[in-house]
Amino acid sequence: MAARSLLVASLCLAVLDAAAAQESTPTPPNYVSTESNELPEIEVTAPSPIKAPAKPKRTTKTEPAQAGPAKPKRAAAQATGSSAVPEAPEAPPVPAPAAGIEAAPRALVISVESFAPVTIASEDEIARNGGATITDTLAAKPGIAASTFAPGASRPIVRGLDNYRVRVQENGIGSHDVSALSEDHAVPIDPASARRVEVVRGPATLRYGSQAIGGVVAVENERVPTFIPKSGVSGRLSGGLMSVDDGRDGSFEATAGSDGVAVHADGFKRSADDYDTPRGAERNSWVESEGGSVGASRVGSDGFAGVALVRTESQYGIPAETSHIELVQDKVLSAGEWRLGSAGVEAVRFWLGASDYAHNEIAEEGDVGSRFTNTEEEARAEVQHVPVATALGVLRGAAGIQWGHRNMRGQSFEGDSLLEPARTVTIAGFLFEELELGRRLRFQAAARIEQANIDGFGIEDPLGVAAGHAFERSFTPVSASVGFLYELPMDVVARLTGQYVERAPDAAELFSKGVHEATGTFEIGNPGLEMEKAEAVELGFRRARGALRFDASAYYTRFDGFIFKELTGAGCGDVLASCGVEDELEQLVFGQRDATFYGVEIASQYDIARLWRGLVGIDGQYDYVRGRFADGENVQRIPPQRAGGGFYYRDPSWFLRVGLLHAFAQGDLGINETPTAAYDLVSAEIAYTTSLQGHGALVPEMTIGIKGENLLDDEVRNHTSFKKDEVLEPGASVRLYGSLKLN
Numbered sequence: 001m002a003a004r005s006l007l008v009a010s011l012c013l014a015v016l017d018a019a020a021a022q023e024s025t026p027t028p029p030n031y032v033s034t035e036s037n038e039l040p041e042i043e044v045t046a047p048s049p050i051k052a053p054a055k056p057k058r059t060t061k062t063e064p065a066q067a068g069p070a071k072p073k074r075a076a077a078q079a080t081g082s083s084a085v086p087e088a089p090e091a092p093p094v095p096a097p098a099a100g101i102e103a104a105p106r107a108l109v110i111s112v113e114s115f116a117p118v119t120i121a122s123e124d125e126i127a128r129n130g131g132a133t134i135t136d137t138l139a140a141k142p143g144i145a146a147s148t149f150a151p152g153a154s155r156p157i158v159r160g161l162d163n164y165r166v167r168v169q170e171n172g173i174g175s176h177d178v179s180a181l182s183e184d185h186a187v188p189i190d191p192a193s194a195r196r197v198e199v200v201r202g203p204a205t206l207r208y209g210s211q212a213i214g215g216v217v218a219v220e221n222e223r224v225p226t227f228i229p230k231s232g233v234s235g236r237l238s239g240g241l242m243s244v245d246d247g248r249d250g251s252f253e254a255t256a257g258s259d260g261v262a263v264h265a266d267g268f269k270r271s272a273d274d275y276d277t278p279r280g281a282e283r284n285s286w287v288e289s290e291g292g293s294v295g296a297s298r299v300g301s302d303g304f305a306g307v308a309l310v311r312t313e314s315q316y317g318i319p320a321e322t323s324h325i326e327l328v329q330d331k332v333l334s335a336g337e338w339r340l341g342s343a344g345v346e347a348v349r350f351w352l353g354a355s356d357y358a359h360n361e362i363a364e365e366g367d368v369g370s371r372f373t374n375t376e377e378e379a380r381a382e383v384q385h386v387p388v389a390t391a392l393g394v395l396r397g398a399a400g401i402q403w404g405h406r407n408m409r410g411q412s413f414e415g416d417s418l419l420e421p422a423r424t425v426t427i428a429g430f431l432f433e434e435l436e437l438g439r440r441l442r443f444q445a446a447a448r449i450e451q452a453n454i455d456g457f458g459i460e461d462p463l464g465v466a467a468g469h470a471f472e473r474s475f476t477p478v479s480a481s482v483g484f485l486y487e488l489p490m491d492v493v494a495r496l497t498g499q500y501v502e503r504a505p506d507a508a509e510l511f512s513k514g515v516h517e518a519t520g521t522f523e524i525g526n527p528g529l530e531m532e533k534a535e536a537v538e539l540g541f542r543r544a545r546g547a548l549r550f551d552a553s554a555y556y557t558r559f560d561g562f563i564f565k566e567l568t569g570a571g572c573g574d575v576l577a578s579c580g581v582e583d584e585l586e587q588l589v590f591g592q593r594d595a596t597f598y599g600v601e602i603a604s605q606y607d608i609a610r611l612w613r614g615l616v617g618i619d620g621q622y623d624y625v626r627g628r629f630a631d632g633e634n635v636q637r638i639p640p641q642r643a644g645g646g647f648y649y650r651d652p653s654w655f656l657r658v659g660l661l662h663a664f665a666q667g668d669l670g671i672n673e674t675p676t677a678a679y680d681l682v683s684a685e686i687a688y689t690t691s692l693q694g695h696g697a698l699v700p701e702m703t704i705g706i707k708g709e710n711l712l713d714d715e716v717r718n719h720t721s722f723k724k725d726e727v728l729e730p731g732a733s734v735r736l737y738g739s740l741k742l743n
Helices: 002-020 125-129 202-207 509-513
Strands: 119-122 145-146 157-158 166-170 196-200 215-220 233-243 249-258 262-273 285-301 303-319 322-339 345-362 368-389 394-412 418-438 441-458 469-475 478-486 494-503 513-516 519-524 533-544 548-572 585-611 613-627 642-650 654-663 679-693 700-710 733-742
Touching: 119 679, 125 322, 125 700, 125 733, 157 166, 157 215, 196 202, 202 215, 202 418, 202 441, 202 494, 262 303, 394 509, 394 513, 418 509, 418 513, 441 509, 469 509, 513 585, 519 548, 585 679
Parallel strands: 166 215, 519 585
Antiparallel strands: 119 196, 145 157, 196 215, 233 249, 233 733, 249 262, 262 285, 285 303, 303 322, 322 345, 345 368, 368 394, 394 418, 418 441, 441 469, 441 478, 478 494, 494 533, 513 519, 533 548, 548 585, 585 613, 613 642, 642 654, 654 679, 679 700, 700 733
């Protein structure tokens, strides 16, 4: 780990000096905010690296909802000839809406530049929702569900797809864990460290690999500082209390800088006991975790480069079992940007990461039943070319390369190991180009070619009992996408995208061969798996401003060789030779079948009228996904259909909302599945925000709030959870939270 850290730091230092030497005008990231004296800052959303390449005078961004028809000007970098070091980004003022009603906090935030829907969870949402995983903030949003295997381990499920089809990352670098290998394994990125979480589908995922075929869940923060705060220092203190599990959490972050150097530090700690359900406490559902980071960047007038060291520790119980997991991860993150604006190159960007992960699965008596390890390195670089005038319109785009190396192992001390040491090496190139065909019409094309070499130890005949041996598999996934954006009347934007994506099987899908205590299975990989291929089409409409805002999508995806886990009906003991003889565990093998997924997602918000100092309105959401194999059989663990809505009031200081989310009964069952009953989640919240007396440019902002979840104390079983028949989700809960920000 020390050698990898030194390598990353050395590479970073070379770029630091180049960034500091530049003397042109800074082009800081574009933020969307309000400068109104009446209202506090709206959802401040910076551009994410997972969106389309940034373009001069037309920066990729997300916009908060507006209550009037006025159209904001596109952000543009203005050249002044100054050589000053960039500070906190200045945003263009949000235009005043009609009828004198200003934009208000907690508006529905919609990405106006993306060619596919982007789900955004702001820092404010993360704070009020609580929870030990980033999925806790996302799970109620349209198109997203949670695996909820344990309060400390819950991966996001996007449009019915999970694990190896959904990439989780922090600041552009993968989570580097083993959470995709099993639902009881945690993602070592705590929500307390996030300023924003985005879920991206569609063409933008081609930047991150074929393993992101379902989507990218991106956590963004300032662990690698990208600018110097305007007043020289910024920070945040936050925390909360939960009634359902006696949960306590707290976190801090601070960024400071001057003379071209920015430094950052953050930390968090959380603790929760077994949570309550309508039938009593759920045994062994406790969580304890802590962690933090330190980072520094050299910030020049034409770019930045920096590095951060991150450590995460977590312990959590597995409900309905007596075991628990203890994990630790050390990670190095580095990132940088150099804005040239010459020789045909607009900007060069890089991301580097290296990590060392391990966790032990501890039995009730304290013995280590199994140990999982993962060491991983990842690097990505992009070159964005200057806009090119063509006969059809202005062409903007970027090209990049990505490299990855991973060593993973799942070792058992009670029987056959789930995964013997397996090594994966990938190298890929990708290209994004966007053509502005007219004032209202834009076209985007993207392509990716990847080489994946996977070495491991597996069984040639998954249903046989022959001894395993070493395998070397190589795959060359090729993927491409096209998309159109067209501006319709009344500020409505239509989008149409098509994708062809190929995915190489993961090492665990090829070479698993052992006991998986968490799911009660003996899992057997298939070294003969071929690449998974998917063809997808999506149609969507969105409106980001006006009294009515919405984002709606309908999609259809056809998989050729969909890789899945199939229960054979046979039983196994602790070793392969016991399969078909003993019945302690269920035998599970990886197979391939053709499948289709289709569905609908809708999110909307409508400001009805002005009341007192703000607005009253209603919001609504709906999502539905169906997964079927070619023979008509249902894919397992597909989220149920959901519909919901609420009433809200919002003004410069206060936010109030009461809402209901109804999940319909799930009766479209796969083999060996049981039906799941419908349930209702009633929620209510109230929050107050105010600015405190500060010194000079330092003005602290305080928020306190209280939020209730599942207030009817309904019995909730999550159909996507492997433990739904044994484990109830949390009952009625109230969260008290607060934060103090210094900007």
